[in-house]
Amino acid sequence: MxxxxxxxxxxxxxxxxxxxxxxxxxxxxxxxxxxxxxxxxxxxxxxxxxxxxxxxxxxxxxxxxxxxxxxxxxxxxxxxxxxxxxxxxxxxxxxxxxxxxxxxxxxxxxxxxxxxxxxxxxxxxxxxxxxxxxxxxxxxxxxxxxxxxxxxxxxxxxxxxxxxxxxxxxxxxxxxxxxxxxxxxTTGQPVPGIRLRFGPARGQTIESLDDDALTRALNGWRGGNIDVHASLEAEYARRGLAARPEQGQLF
Structure with a gap:
């Protein structure tokens, strides 16, 4: 290649x-x-x-x-x-x-x-x-x-x-x-202990976020480290939080 x-x-x-x-x-x-x-x-x-x-x-x-x-x-x-x-x-x-x-x-x-x-x-x-x-x-x-x-x-x-x-x-x-x-x-993988590098919770592990901070981080992700996004998605699913609305339904 x-x-x-x-x-x-x-x-x-x-x-x-x-x-x-x-x-x-x-x-x-x-x-x-x-x-x-x-x-x-x-x-x-x-x-x-x-x-x-x-x-x-x-x-x-x-x-x-x-x-x-x-x-x-x-x-x-x-x-x-x-x-x-x-x-x-x-x-x-x-x-x-x-x-x-x-x-x-x-x-x-x-x-x-x-x-x-x-x-x-x-x-x-x-x-x-x-x-x-x-x-x-x-x-x-x-x-x-x-x-x-x-x-x-x-x-x-x-x-x-x-x-x-x-x-x-x-x-x-x-x-x-x-x-x-x-x-x-090049496919995002959940990584235990990965830390956020953006937003108000920057520096915290994803597992340590409360539900509101986790939701804000996931909704606020705008690209970057694909493992961060995969880890946010996995933690959100693990906690069984309510399904998030589709992006088109937010406006």
Missing amino acids: RALIHDFETAGGRARECGVVQLAVMGGAVGDDGAFDIRWQSCANYHPGGPIDPITTQVHGLHDEDVAHCPDYRRAVPEVYREAARQGFDALVIGFSNTSFDNVIARRLGYRPKRSLDLFLPAYRLKKRDGLESASLGNTYRELTGQEPVNAHDALFDARMTAALIPPLMARFGFTDFSTFLDWA
Whole structure:
């Protein structure tokens, strides 16, 4: 299956408005065993259109002077995605936490993948099931490959770590076929102990919510982590709460 792996480093701030200082894109084919065969890649630094937040510099190491003479990301990045599409790597986009970050930035710049796989979701499921210390990209890479993420937050190294995680994540969950893993990883699964990341109850586990807060969270879900939605639905059903009206009946 042809696919694209991407990773952004930014000037800081929210994905809906941040400037881009680095983008790595790898186009290739994912084998049945999950191995990613790189056939094309692009990695470059860009001018973010404004200053880089010093706190963000501490993460990726890029300073204003490092990107002062780089092309403006708003003009240059869309061409990278256009080239990826011309080469046929737009059927599936893979990333780590890309649902809430990289994909959001890419959409701002005109990229519309047909399907998306966020490897944070199976990593988080593994954390909750097996007690991993963290479901971050670096820690998951360390735990599953035995190698240190020595260049973490360099966009190309992060993209390569993402690619390297596909086979061991498949193996830990007993998958031997990538297509089956893809279907599982892109379908919401109830996860015990998952916490809300939105709304007044942010930070609380779904199981700890009272009935009113649970109902508000479920009705207020507007997209994002599919496991959060599946967990809200499962808890609502477990409690036997009244059926919610169809969206069209709310108005």
